[in-house]
Amino acid sequence: MTRIQYQECIDACLKCMDACNYSYVSSLKEYNLADLRESIQLDRECADICSFAVQAMTRRSPFVVEILRLCAEICDRCADASSRHEHTHCQDCIDACRNAAAACRLVSEAVEVYA
Numbered sequence: 001m002t003r004i005q006y007q008e009c010i011d012a013c014l015k016c017m018d019a020c021n022y023s024y025v026s027s028l029k030e031y032n033l034a035d036l037r038e039s040i041q042l043d044r045e046c047a048d049i050c051s052f053a054v055q056a057m058t059r060r061s062p063f064v065v066e067i068l069r070l071c072a073e074i075c076d077r078c079a080d081a082s083s084r085h086e087h088t089h090c091q092d093c094i095d096a097c098r099n100a101a102a103a104c105r106l107v108s109e110a111v112e113v114y115a
Helices: 003-028 033-058 064-082 088-114
Strands: none
Touching (some): 003 033, 003 064, 003 088, 033 064, 064 088
């Protein structure tokens, strides 16, 4: 596990957190809130777990592998929910979530090998 891989994952999680927070706020301004309910909920969950994953990585938590796996799963679910909508903020969220999920999986696998 290199410091660069950790930093890339941290950066991806921070970008995802920002995209999810923006999508969350933007979705609340849309007229079709009922249709966006699942995306709104997952935007919050995803932003929160990305923030927690960054904290776990920076403090070298002994649970970092499990946290990153959960983060990847939630990021994937958030991207799937956002893909049902054509709003620009949803589309931006998809890319950020997919990148964060891939980075979390890469780091969690690498950390597990070195453990």
